[in-house]
Amino acid sequence: MLPAVDYSDVQGLVRFGFANMTEAVYLLLNVRDPQAARAWLAQAPVTTATETNPVPSTALQVAFTRQGLEALGVSDRVIAGFSAEFLSGMAGDANRSRRLGDTGANAPSAWEWGGSGRIPHMVAMLFAERGRLDGWLRSIRGAWFLEGFNEMGWLTTSDLGGREHFGFIDGISQPLIDWNRTRTVSANGNQLAYGNVACLGEFLLGYPNEYNRYTDRPLLDSSDRGAENLPNAEDQPGKRDLGKNGTYVVIRQLRQDVRAFWQYADEATRTAHETGHGVAEAMVGRRLEDGASLAPLSGASIAGVGTTGSEAKRRQDVRLNQFNYATDPDGTDCPLGAHVRRGNPRTPDLPGNPSGILSELMHMLGFGETSLHEDLAASVRFHRVLRRGREYGPGLSPGEAIQPAPPGDPERGLHFIALNANIERQFEFVQNAWMARTKFDGLTEESDPLLGNREPVRGCPFTNTFSIPRKGKVRKRLMEMPQFVTVRGGAYFFLPGIRALRYLAEAGGA
Amino acid sequence: MMPQANVLVIAPLRPEREAELRGLLASMNFVPGQVNPANALVPFGQFSQIHVARFVILDDQTTGDLQKAYGIPAPKYPLSLAFLADFDGPADAFRADLAKRAGKGLERIFSCCDGFAPGADLAGWMKEREISSATNYVNWVGRTVTQIREEDALRLTIESHLQAKSAAFAEKNPREIHATLREFLQTEIRAGRLALTPQPATPFGWWLRNAAHFIAVPLLLLVLSPLLLLYLPFFAYQLRSREKSDPEIAPRVEACYEEQLATLEDYDVTNQFTAMGSLKPGAFRRWTLIFLLWLLNWTTRHIYTRGQLARVGTIHFARWVFVNDRRRLLFASNYDGALETYMDDFINKVGWGLNLVFSNGVGYPTSRWLVLDGSKDEQKFKYFLRRHELPTNVWYKAYPGLTAFDLKRNTLIREGIEKTHLSESELRQWVALF
Ligand code: HEM
Numbered sequence: 001m002l003p004a005v006d007y008s009d010v011q012g013l014v015r016f017g018f019a020n021m022t023e024a025v026y027l028l029l030n031v032r033d034p035q036a037a038r039a040w041l042a043q044a045p046v047t048t049a050t051e052t053n054p055v056p057s058t059a060l061q062v063a064f065t066r067q068g069l070e071a072l073g074v075s076d077r078v079i080a081g082f083s084a085e086f087l088s089g090m091a092g093d094a095n096r097s098r099r100l101g102d103t104g105a106n107a108p109s110a111w112e113w114g115g116s117g118r119i120p121h122m123v124a125m126l127f128a129e130r131g132r133l134d135g136w137l138r139s140i141r142g143a144w145f146l147e148g149f150n151e152m153g154w155l156t157t158s159d160l161g162g163r164e165h166f167g168f169i170d171g172i173s174q175p176l177i178d179w180n181r182t183r184t185v186s187a188n189g190n191q192l193a194y195g196n197v198a199c200l201g202e203f204l205l206g207y208p209n210e211y212n213r214y215t216d217r218p219l220l221d222s223s224d225r226g227a228e229n230l231p232n233a234e235d236q237p238g239k240r241d242l243g244k245n246g247t248y249v250v251i252r253q254l255r256q257d258v259r260a261f262w263q264y265a266d267e268a269t270r271t272a273h274e275t276g277h278g279v280a281e282a283m284v285g286r287r288l289e290d291g292a293s294l295a296p297l298s299g300a301s302i303a304g305v306g307t308t309g310s311e312a313k314r315r316q317d318v319r320l321n322q323f324n325y326a327t328d329p330d331g332t333d334c335p336l337g338a339h340v341r342r343g344n345p346r347t348p349d350l351p352g353n354p355s356g357i358l359s360e361l362m363h364m365l366g367f368g369e370t371s372l373h374e375d376l377a378a379s380v381r382f383h384r385v386l387r388r389g390r391e392y393g394p395g396l397s398p399g400e401a402i403q404p405a406p407p408g409d410p411e412r413g414l415h416f417i418a419l420n421a422n423i424e425r426q427f428e429f430v431q432n433a434w435m436a437r438t439k440f441d442g443l444t445e446e447s448d449p450l451l452g453n454r455e456p457v458r459g460c461p462f463t464n465t466f467s468i469p470r471k472g473k474v475r476k477r478l479m480e481m482p483q484f485v486t487v488r489g490g491a492y493f494f495l496p497g498i499r500a501l502r503y504l505a506e507a508g509g510a
Numbered sequence: 511m512m513p514q515a516n517v518l519v520i521a522p523l524r525p526e527r528e529a530e531l532r533g534l535l536a537s538m539n540f541v542p543g544q545v546n547p548a549n550a551l552v553p554f555g556q557f558s559q560i561h562v563a564r565f566v567i568l569d570d571q572t573t574g575d576l577q578k579a580y581g582i583p584a585p586k587y588p589l590s591l592a593f594l595a596d597f598d599g600p601a602d603a604f605r606a607d608l609a610k611r612a613g614k615g616l617e618r619i620f621s622c623c624d625g626f627a628p629g630a631d632l633a634g635w636m637k638e639r640e641i642s643s644a645t646n647y648v649n650w651v652g653r654t655v656t657q658i659r660e661e662d663a664l665r666l667t668i669e670s671h672l673q674a675k676s677a678a679f680a681e682k683n684p685r686e687i688h689a690t691l692r693e694f695l696q697t698e699i700r701a702g703r704l705a706l707t708p709q710p711a712t713p714f715g716w717w718l719r720n721a722a723h724f725i726a727v728p729l730l731l732l733v734l735s736p737l738l739l740l741y742l743p744f745f746a747y748q749l750r751s752r753e754k755s756d757p758e759i760a761p762r763v764e765a766c767y768e769e770q771l772a773t774l775e776d777y778d779v780t781n782q783f784t785a786m787g788s789l790k791p792g793a794f795r796r797w798t799l800i801f802l803l804w805l806l807n808w809t810t811r812h813i814y815t816r817g818q819l820a821r822v823g824t825i826h827f828a829r830w831v832f833v834n835d836r837r838r839l840l841f842a843s844n845y846d847g848a849l850e851t852y853m854d855d856f857i858n859k860v861g862w863g864l865n866l867v868f869s870n871g872v873g874y875p876t877s878r879w880l881v882l883d884g885s886k887d888e889q890k891f892k893y894f895l896r897r898h899e900l901p902t903n904v905w906y907k908a909y910p911g912l913t914a915f916d917l918k919r920n921t922l923i924r925e926g927i928e929k930t931h932l933s934e935s936e937l938r939q940w941v942a943l944f
Contacts, residue, residue: 084762095772099848187886188861211888216762273680330942349858364862366820372922372939375821376915379858424850425888433851439779439913458778459911472938474672474679474687 002181005200005207007049009231009245009497013061013125013388014203014419015049015179017171021059021127024390025137026155026251026415028113028120031071037148038072041505045140047127048498058136059127062501063249063493065089068121074507078242081218082494085423086248090490091115100428101436101447104455106487112253113153113489120152123251123493155253155415157390164391165256165412166450166484167398168284169291172320173344175384176304177203187212190349190360191381194324196304198384205421206234206244206497210381215421217243226506230499245497247419250385250427252490253392254451255413261450261484262401272468272476277398279478282468283449285338288398294334295341297323326353329371332471336373336441339450342434344384345377345441376441383429385418413488423492438463454483511652511712513720514561516596517604518831518840519639520568521623522588528567531591531622535565535903543774545906551615552608554906559604561655562782562827562844563595565619565904570786570838571767572759572898575872579757580791587834591623592784593636594842596827598654600713601640605633643829644803647843649914651815652709653921658909660705661920667695667704668923672944684937688926695927706924720811727808748794749880756790759873760894770901776848779913780826782905783852785841785898786833787871796836798880799870803830806867817918821859824852826907826914830867839871846913853892861885871898919943 012018031037047059064072066087069079079087091097091108102108108115128136164170175198183197185208201209205217219239220227230240265280272279277288285294297319306318324346328334334341351374354360362368369375393412420426434440435448438457446465447453454464468476496504523531536542538549547555554560568590576582597604608616609632620626626635671694672679679687698704731738763771775781789795810819819825828843845852856864865884869877875891877884885891909917926932926940 084765084768088765093769093772095769095775098776188882211886213887213889216889364821366814366818366822372919372943375859376823378821379854382854382858422889425854429850429854432848437779437847439846439915442915442919444913444916457911459909460779469942472684472941474676474682474941475944476676477669477673479673 003234005179005181005204006231006245007051009499010049010204011061011246011495011498012047012049012059013249013495014247014386015177017388018059018127020055021057021129022159023130023133024125024127024157025133026157027124027126028152028155029068029122029124029149030152031068031121031148032150033148034071034073035148036144038505040142040144040148041072042502044124044501046498046501057129058132059125060136060140061125061127061495062122063125063495064122064504065119065491065493067119069494069504071121072504072507074504078218078220078224078507081216081242083216083248083423085428086492086494089119090250090252090492091119096428099432099436101431101451101453101455102487104453105483106453108487111487111489114253114491115489118152118489119491122149123249123491155251155392157392157415158394160391160395163395164414165258165393165395166261166280166284167288168286170389171387172286172291173340174386175202176308177386181207185210185212190364191379192348192350192354192360194302194326194346194348194380196302196321198381202384202421202426203247203386203419204244205246206231206241209421215243217241217246219243226503230503231497242496242500242503244500246500247421247495248423249493249495250416250418250420250423250490251493252416253413253488254416255411255486255488257482257484257486258396258401258412259403259405259409260482262398264482264484266402268478272478274476279468280398282335282338283466285334285340291320293320293323293340294338295323295325295328296333298327326374329373330471331373331467331469335466335468337443337446337449337466339448342440342448343430345380345434347374347378347380349379349381351375351378373442377434383426383434385420385426385430388417388419389414390417391415411488413485419495443467449481449484451485452481452483454481512598512654512710513652513712513716514596514598514648514654514827515601515604516594516643516646516827516829517601517636518641518643518829519593519636520590520641520833521620521626521639522590523567523623525589527622528589531619532567532903534619534622535567538565538904543905544777545904547906549615551619552612553615554908556611557597557607558655559598559607560906561596561598561908563597563906564593564782564784564842564902566592566594566784566842566900566902568592568786568840569900570898572787572873575759576788576791579759579872582791585834585837587838588624591619592840593619594829596648596844598656601637602633605636608636609633641831641833643807643831644800644839645807645810645830647810647814647819647825647828649819649826650817650917650921652712653917655908656707657709658912658917658920660707661917661924662909662912663704664695664706664927665920665923667698669944684934684941687941688932688937692927692930706928723808724812727805745798746879749798750878752790752794753869753877753879756876757873758875758890760875760890760897762893763896768896771896771899772849774901774905778907778910780844780846780907780910781849781852782902783841783843783845783849784900784902785895786838786900787868787873787898788838789836789870790872795870799839799867800832800836802866802870803832806830806863817914819860820863822855823918824855824914839867844907846915849896850892853895857885857888857891864891868894 176196199210201207214235219233227240231244233239233241268279305321306314350363354363418427435451438447449466464481466478540546574584577584617628824846826844831840862881865877865881869884875887923943
């Protein structure tokens with residue numbers, strides 16, 4: 001038996017979305033006085049992943065950028081053990097920005113925060129049940145807090161009842177984390193069926209990931225100052241694990257132009273002779289009303305779908321997530337480029353559902369392909385993210401959105417939040433290879449219909465199309481799609497385990 | 511069919527002229543990573559036969575690994591310049607064409623190398639320094655640059671026609687769509703707005719050599735099989751005992767080296783990759799690798815010739831080349847997508863194949879039985895590759911914006927349009943290409 005996870009050492013956000021706490025604000029902080037900051041951190045009432053009854057009505061989570069660790073006085077040697085993406089930062093170099101699609105209107109130079117010189121040291125995420133946020137804020141922002149930190153900005157959120165600003169239900173599909181550590185993967189074996197269960201190590205450092213390996217993170221000698229209170233490294237006896245029970249948090253402030261979205265979608269629905277919200281649904285890949293997939297449900301069950309929670313919850317999960325795209329290779333049910341299909345193409349390690357060693361071998365050697373697209377985006381299990389985003393700004397119904405904008409129309413959007421143990425292989429891969437790339441799954445001249453920056457790439461003067469394949473007919477192709485989502489800020493944070501947090505709070509204080 | 515060929519010229523630099531050479535190479539780019547196809551030295555864009563080409567200074571930082579891993583003094587290799595090109599038609603014609611149209615520029619470049627005197631016979635000098643690959647991979651054997659350009663134009667023409675006439679096409683069935691488009695394209699071709707040049711005849715000499723190779727390798731294997739079988743247990747023993755003790759050298763690269771490499775990437779939808787490393791010491795690894803690359807080369811020459819290398823469909827051209835008395839291996843490829851995607855594809859789709867080859871290199875993440883583990887140690891493997899990668903000074907691709915999949919789809923569109931009779935299911939698949 002593998003050692004059980006110590007939930008009391010994990011920040012709660014990894015396990016819970018805090019759905020009962022409909023109010024939230026994320027405070028972007030800079031360390032002003034390290035001494036006071038450390039004192040505050042040492043006693044901060046950070047919510048853990050331990051299940052309580054009743055569930056808490058407020059929560060606090062804290063996470064740090066590289067700059068924050070430096071400001072707290074954590075040694076360079078320790079900091080060097082974090083991943084390269086974290087160290088360099090979301091907007092740290094132009095090459096990364098190019099890969100993430102942060103060019104043109106998305107360029108970090110125009111961001112409100114997170115660009116050069118505007119990188120916060122820390123984020124304190126506060127969650128509260130309705131009506132309780134103000135009180136929670138007051139109690140958190142005590143004397144040490146105000147002395148220790150400068151507030152660079154507040155990311156406020158709004159509760160749209162489980163829908164994002166374009167009007168679609170969000171948070172339907174999430175990987176199911178294998179908290180009990182019963183999932184077995186072998187480094188060399190293929191997973192022949194798409195499943196929704198992810199190894200703990202994909203979302204928490206210090207545990208084996210989908211390759212059955214421990215993702216790199218800072219390990220300390222037990223003799224290092226302050227290290228004696230850190231957990232042991234499971235894979236390296238004698239080492240203390242600063243990463244254990246921690247993970248990385250990606251935050252991106254994404255402004256949504258809801259009016260442009262619905263005005264474009266409405267017009268396109270008319271000219272493309274679709275009905276209802278056809279074009280918008282094709283862009284998302286789910287129905288507006290109930291979130292149902294455009295791809296047909298599969299008869300067979302899918303590992304990790306409909307297996308947790310109440311009976312009603314299970315049934316709902318089956319209704320909304322028991323599908324993959326194997327029966328829709330050309331995208332005639334759900335367009336290949338639909339947002340959810342890009343976000344998770346739901347493919348196993350090998351295409352074609354091979355049965356028997358021989359057939360598996362043939363597929364491994366690249367034979368027996370039955371459709372052009374079936375092996376273009378394989379092995380999604382290495383590229384899952386846990387989405388914990390929340391909306392900001394006032395809501396706007398599709399009906400209101402087709403009206404022209406009044407003067408001073410406020411900004412609205414998504415504070416996109418993703419948790420993952422390997423930013424490069426998970427968030428950045430999804431953002432780069434699946435969302436931003438104009439060649440995803442054999443498509444061309446189009447990027448994600450919701451997120452794409454529509455910037456030209458070399459040799460492709462336009463990338464602002466969207467194809468809706470039709471069975472036995474010429475595809476519909478939407479042209480001149482404007483940019484709907486603009487990046488306004490963002491950063492990579494490290495969300496430490498509780499013991500690691502205490503270490504960080506003490507590390508710099510000599 | 512006109513098969514592609516390739517060259518690789520490697521020549522040591524004159525140390526005192528390294529800076530000058532770097533300057534010359536840099537002058538061929540608009541900015542690092544983005545070549546000027548009309549640059550004054552080698553105006554790649556004027557060569558209608560070149561698919562991809564690159565200049566790279568082989569500044570291998572890892573030669574000291576032999577010392578670190580096995581205590582063998584690191585040989586001192588002279589710093590060299592490599593020129594690689596993949597093109598249509600035979601190499602002799604290509605070299606002559608190069609000398610004719612880029613002679614002056616190449617003379618300036620190669621004068622920075624040992625043994626080149628301006629005025630010398632350029633093509634001959636290059637040929638003398640050429641090294642052939644142990645394994646060479648071409649995504650689609652016989653698809654010329656001209657064909658690629660024509661088929662791209664074909665697709666764009668069809669797409670804009672479909673867009674302009676979307677109402678008329680909306681309710682047509684596949685057969686009607688095919689017939690209507692055929693008719694439309696014939697008018698376009700007649701009007702000279704579009705060309706679909708027929709395939710040239712396959713050169714007989716090439717065909718013969720290829721056929722002979724196709725038969726010879728399996729035949730030789732068959733003949734040798736009793737010996738190979740006898741040797742197998744010894745081989746297994748030798749292999750496993752080495753695999754158990756060969757040290758790994760795969761630290762994460764320094765941030766500045768990472769940045770130097772990344773600065774050259776992700777402008778086009780395709781990227782270049784050049785890497786170099788030393789073979790593990792001793793005859794066992796050398797002969798294992800020679801044998802494996804020889805086999806692999808048979809598969810790339812005869813099996814993986816239409817769009818895919820095993821499961822990987824994103825490589826345009828690639829090669830594995832022994833250099834320095836087969837003590838080092840040079841790997842060069844042209845792949846679609848970002849490096850992270852490429853490496854993930856590698857690991858998840860052909861991890862076993864990578865292990866076969868690269869596990870014979872010093873410091874590779876520990877493999878088992880030649881195909882297991884190794885690359886599946888994902889992070890170490892990625893560090894290893896990045897660490898062995900070299901900044902490619904100049905890189906040219908003739909068709910920016912087009913991935914290998916784009917080329918395949920365009921070829922399928924063309925093949926469909928040139929046929930009069932397609933079955934119902936073929937028609938449906940063809941219509942789904944747009
Ligand atoms: C304003 C920006 C965005 C909007 C409006 C948006 C909207 C949505 C909606 C409506 C869904 C369907 C609900 C569900 O399946 O859970 C969804 C799913 C998803 N989105 Fe987004 N999203 C946005 C940004 C992003 C970004 C930046 C990423 C990642 C880089 C992303 C990745 C995903 C993934 C992975 C899924 C789940 C797909 C699945 O598992 O089937 N989204 N999004």
